Amino acid sequence: MFKLKENQTNTKTELIAGITTFFTMVYIVVVNPIILSDAGVPFEQVFTATIIASVVGTLWMALFANYPIAIAPGMGLNAYFAYSVVGAHHGITYQTAFAAVFVAGIIFVILSLTTFREKLMEAIPENLKHGITAGIGLFIAFIGLRLTKIITAHPTNLVTLGDLHSPEVILALVGLAVTLVLMVLGVNGALFFGMVITGLIAYFTNQLSFDKGIMSFPSLPEGLIVANPITALTDVIQHSLYTVVFSFILVTIFDTTGTMIGVANQAGLMKNDKLPRARKALLSDSIGTTIGAMFGTSPTTAFIESTSGVAAGGRTGLTSLTVAILFILSAFFGPLVGAVSGLSAITAPALIIVGSLMMGSISKIRWDKLEEAFPAFLIILSMPLTSSISTGIALGFISYPLLKAVKGKWREVHPLLYLFALLFFYQLAFLQH
DSSP, X not given: OOOTTTTTOOHHHHHHHHHHHHHHHTTHHHHHHHHHHTTTOOHHHHHHHHHHHHHHHHHHIIIIIOOSOOEEEOTTHHHIIIIIIITTSTTOOHHHHHXXXXXXXXXXHHHHHSXXXXXXXXXXXXXXXXXXXXXHHHHHHHHHHHHTTSEEEETTTEEEEOOTTSHXXXXXXXXXXXXXXXXXXXXXXXXXXXXXXXXXXXXXXTSSOOTTOSOOOOOOTTOOSXXXXXXXXXXXXXXXXXXHHHHHHHHHHHHHHHHHHHHHHXXXXXXXXXXXXXXXXXXXXXXXXXHHHHHTOOOEEEOTTHHHHHHTTOOSHHHHHHHHHHHHHHTTOHHHHHHHHTOGGGTHHHHXXXXXXXXXXXXXXXXXXXXXXXXXXXXXXXXXXXXXXXHHHHHHHHHHHHHHHHTTOGGGSOHHHHHHHHHHHHHHHHSOO
């Protein structure tokens, strides 16, 4: 079913890859409820809704697209939902905001059923694709360093080296060293085994404890938040949430497109600069977003942490299926998941190492042509500095057609790039981020 031999992989490798991806991204089932609870949504509601949306999107990716890419509610999109949509607009409840997410999801599904998103993926120039892959690599490495407090905030320089004597930083550095040694020695599943060893060290040094127990039953105290598409559309029109719907669609399209390009490039899944079964793959996040909004979570996207599973050898949907099954199990192990995902030192070393692997794409950029190189450089630079994949892509998309036009090569630019350059300029200049 998953064509393991054709993809030069086996069941054991795919299962370990799935477990690796799951542990690097499972933090979302705890972090997402914390952020959305600031908008008034009950914690238990978002916890369960996050798992439902992740399972639906990831299962679609596994069974219909056969790619090792996991889907879950996106970081950044949840903060935009909580603080810019609900927090900044008086009179807009989280129920109304979920109606906007639901409408965005429906439009998203329609766009995914056409060739539009597929053509957009193919329209992105090769140099920008390499820039996106490298930018995501730098971004997730920075996330790993930041989560473990190896890098911390600084009032003047924005960031600085953290306290190397703190137990969490020492644990992260030990975990990074152990995982790197396993990687260099060519141990299969090195990233996963690195997490296991780091987790054991954390447990025996009393940094990891299970005070709240291990199991609990999931609940949906609010039931279905959005059940009627017509009511949802009426809410959007009544509160004039058009820019909110537009922002959700634009950011999610490019978060997922960028991540899929990055993961596919790293896994060697691109054929002649195209992604086979792209339309089926791109449907996964739109379906996840629509279902997620019904239960109470912000839009879903392809998770950049999927790259850790690819680095562990994942090449097919069996990796994603493993992730989906583990998400289902996590619904009954809330306290256990909370304890493990609450200690970033266990999972962050994998993100830092994967970041270094993805940076290899920089060598494929044509640095001798400034009109090609600078937009790619802008993407690589801005993704970690703005903590946003879509903002990095936006700056690349705006600068690329401009520099090509100045060079007199405007005909070489795909018409879709001009369209999105204008849309991104409008978003960055006039809408909230």
